[in-house]
Amino acid sequence: MFSSLARLRAIAFTFSSLAILSHALEGSLFTSSVTYCAPPETLLIQQFDVEYFAANNSVSFNISAESVDSNVNVSASMLVNVFGIQPVNITIDLCGILNGALCPLPQYNFTGSDSITLPGSISSNFPSIAFIIPDLEGYAQLTLTEVGTGDVKACVQATLSNGLSTHQRAVEWTTGSLTLFTLFVALWQSCFPTAILPHRLLDLVNLFQSVAVSALLNLNYPVTYISYALNFAWSLSLFSSGDDSMQGAINNMRALTGGGLANSTSSSAVAFVNRKLSPFNSDSASSSSGSISSLSSLAKRTVESSLLHIQQRDVAVVTSESDNVLSAGIPIYVSTINIATANAFMTVFLCTLILIANALFVFGFGWLSLFAMERYGIGREDRRIQIRRAYSPWIRAWTLRLSSVMFTPIVVFAFYQWTLNDSWLSILFSVIAFLGIMSAVCYPCIVVIRSVRRSEPSVLYTDSFLLKSYGTLYTQYLPSRYYIFLPLIIVAFSKAIIVAFISSSGMAQVILFLILEIALVFRVLLFRPHKTRGADIFSAFLGIVRVVCTGLMIAFVQSIGVKPIPRYAIGLVLAVINSIAILVVFFNLALHSGIQRLWKRREATSSSSSSTSSSLQGSSNIMLEKNVTPSPEYPSSDPFGRPRNPTPERNVPLDPEINQPYSPSSPTATTTDYASTRQRDSESTNFGSVLPRRWSFTPLHTPTESSGLDHTPPFESTLSRTSEEQIEQASHPHA
Ligand SMILES: *[C@@H]1O[C@H](CO)[C@@H](O)[C@H](O)[C@H]1NC(C)=O
Ligand SMILES: *[C@@H]1O[C@H](CO)[C@@H](O)[C@H](O)[C@H]1NC(C)=O
Ligand SMILES: *[C@@H]1O[C@H](CO)[C@@H](O)[C@H](O)[C@H]1NC(C)=O
Ligand SMILES: *[C@@H]1O[C@H](CO)[C@@H](O)[C@H](O)[C@H]1NC(C)=O
Ligand SMILES: *[C@@H]1O[C@H](CO)[C@@H](O)[C@H](O)[C@H]1NC(C)=O
Ligand SMILES: *[C@@H]1O[C@H](CO)[C@@H](O)[C@H](O)[C@H]1NC(C)=O
Secondary structure, three states, rough: OOHHHHHHHHHHHHHHHHHHHHHHHHHHEEEEEEEEEOOOOOOEEEEEEEEEEEOOEEEEEEEEEEOOOOOOOOOEEEEEEEOOEEEEEEEEEEEHHHHHHOOOOOOOOEEEEEEEOOHHHOOOOOHHHHHOOOOOOOOEEEEEEEEEOOOEEEEEEEEEEEEOOOHHHHHHHHHHHHHHHHHHHHHHHHHEEEEEEHHHHHHHHHHHHHHHHHHOOOOOOOOOHHHHHOOOOOOOOOOOOOOOOHHHHHHHHHOOOOOOOOOOOOOOOOEEEEOOOOOOOOOHHHHHHHHHHHHOOHHHHHHHHHHHHHHOOOOOOOOOOOOOOOOOOOOOOOHHHHOHHHHHHHHHHHHHHHHHHHHHHHHHHHHHHHHHHHHHHOOOOOHHHHHHHHHHHHHHHHHHHHHHHHHHHHHHHHHHHOOOOOOHHHHHHHHHHHHHHHHHHHHHHHHHHHHHHHOOOOHHHHOOOHHHHHHHHHEEEEHHHHHHHHHHHHHHHHHHHHHHHHHOOOOHHHHHHHHHHHHHHHHHHOOOOOOOHHHHHHHHHEEEEEEEHHHHHHHHHHHHHOOOHHHHHEEEEEEHHHHHHHHHHHHHHHHHHHHHHHHHHHHHHHHHHHHHHOOHHHEEEEOOOOOOOOOOOOEEOOOOOOOOOOOOOOOOOOOOOHHHHOOOOOOOHOOOOOOHHHHHHHHOOOOOOOOOOOOOOOOOOOOOOHHHOOOOHHHHHHHHHHHHHHHHHHHOOOO
């Protein structure tokens, strides 16, 4: 699987870099959106497509505009703003040029398209970097001001783009399909209650979601970071394409149930971004708003009629005072992929319904196959009974996994929907979805905690029903740390509250996020809850990545006012850090996907001593053999029917991994002498390679000599750790 994974990524990378390269060679700058920055009076624009080609130094345009006012003398000023820098700010009195041909401004319909080569002197003004950096932040503004009165007669803004972006279809498809592939492998592995891959699947989706959620705060993100985070919008189940039927249906539903907010459109959302934010990066753009108030009532009438005329032609008026601007956070994020702000929750809700339908189909299909097996007597009798017993807990386990995947999207967007004053039906659905997801996630937690309260943590592993149904919550943790899943849920819930309800202050949001992330890292460093040290390191690594990323995001707080270019650089750095974290998770997934199973088989047949020499063996914690699903009916019996454990009265079956017939020669299987528990420091990691010593942050104990070049088999290490638990429990018996 790993080789196919690597090949897939290589293909995706090659394609995307080819696309980027070919585009960079073409090198063009074009207008990606056009809006009026003041109500149109003199100049009406229907279309304004201009593109500059570096290769042949030419400008192609396709413009349709008309000037309607008679007898006005204007001066034109042209302003270009790129990353907050203004390389062009010129004002021309139109009466002074062309022998006064434009004075007064002629009434004229201009419709035309052409490609003209510019004189050589102009080309040098474009720095070549403008053609190759993704998500260029720039716009051009043309203002016509009446000579004498100083009234703004026309103001048009066009955003510039070079066509490159960190939002890439290829990335979406690669990450999405790899996640889907992981899901299928995890479905297979989840037949064994202690398999690692289902946990890693949740880790992976969690990582994608955390990147996506990090772009939902009220911050002035560089466009490139929002584009990057949009690659993972699918993990929040925000699916959309141009003008699709789902958004149309939601528009209709909202319109029929009292929704007054803007509909989804298929046009670019960048035109509606608040002018103070990227890519406009401009406070001066609001300066034109002063002239709006100075319009005479007579002028207003013409404005209204021309507005009507204009809106049919799809060029909107966006000023700092109009109510159609998109504010930072969820509005910009979802609108960029053509989902209206007020449609966001319903999009999540409908995707959830589709997911539920798929899950029901799979569950039903499994049930039918089971039924058919019973009916026609396929397979051995005892196997059938075993499968039937395991089926209902398996469904519960996957329901819980799906619920925890959908927890963040539903809670975030349901909360956000409550802050909008829109369709009552959306709000009703959001309340239903919120209650549903809360009960789906909280009920298993309550069951687990109540079971432990009634007896002791070991019940989580001895009770086969609990283990198979709700093991998702705790099997990756030590029995004594079973409760460590609770902070994850609380943090996800708090983040949703922060995103939705504290959206007035970006600073507060990012600081609260930082506190939560730091708390999660301390949860891992102090409690070291995982069964293997590799899992602790892995979890701490992801946590630290998020702390660093959240910390860097402080630079996006509007009131701090970091300049656009450093902000852009930080956005790129964040994208790179997150990409590395994602690659590490994929690598870890590949190691846990069962590929080393083949290794194990070969080893077992070739030599018995090789179990300590393979470099891959440190990564397998999944239960490999089929007949070892621990259940009260088949207590720790190996395939030959012999009791594997000669001293069962000493060995409370805390952890099914103890009981698996991995290595009959393993001497530690029954020795609970204290010396073996000292090997706690010498566990190998789950990365499959030994990490340098500086990775061993050890606030609670000092590492021993053996930790550097350790090759202890994984089962021994988990054993030694669990046997330490046993000793702890034996020496502190419950009252
Ligand atoms: C200019 O735009 C119009 C309308 O979008 C389109 O029909 C026409 O083909 C375009 N012309 C060129 C040369 O691209
Ligand atoms: C505009 O300028 C022309 C030439 O300078 C002048 O003849 C005309 O009266 C001016 N019109 C207005 C409305 O000022
Ligand atoms: C452009 O230059 C003019 C003076 O030439 C100045 O008044 C104006 O503020 C400048 N525009 C911006 C956005 O800086
Ligand atoms: C420009 O075209 C519009 C229709 O698109 C028409 O109503 C108007 O009279 C035309 N103006 C001129 C000066 O030709
Ligand atoms: C310049 O190149 C572009 C694309 O390569 C082409 O569309 C355009 O027509 C060319 N312009 C001229 C003036 O040759
Ligand atoms: C949204 O679209 C629906 C129909 O699709 C329409 O009835 C409603 O008026 C639109 N709402 C807005 C604010 O444009």
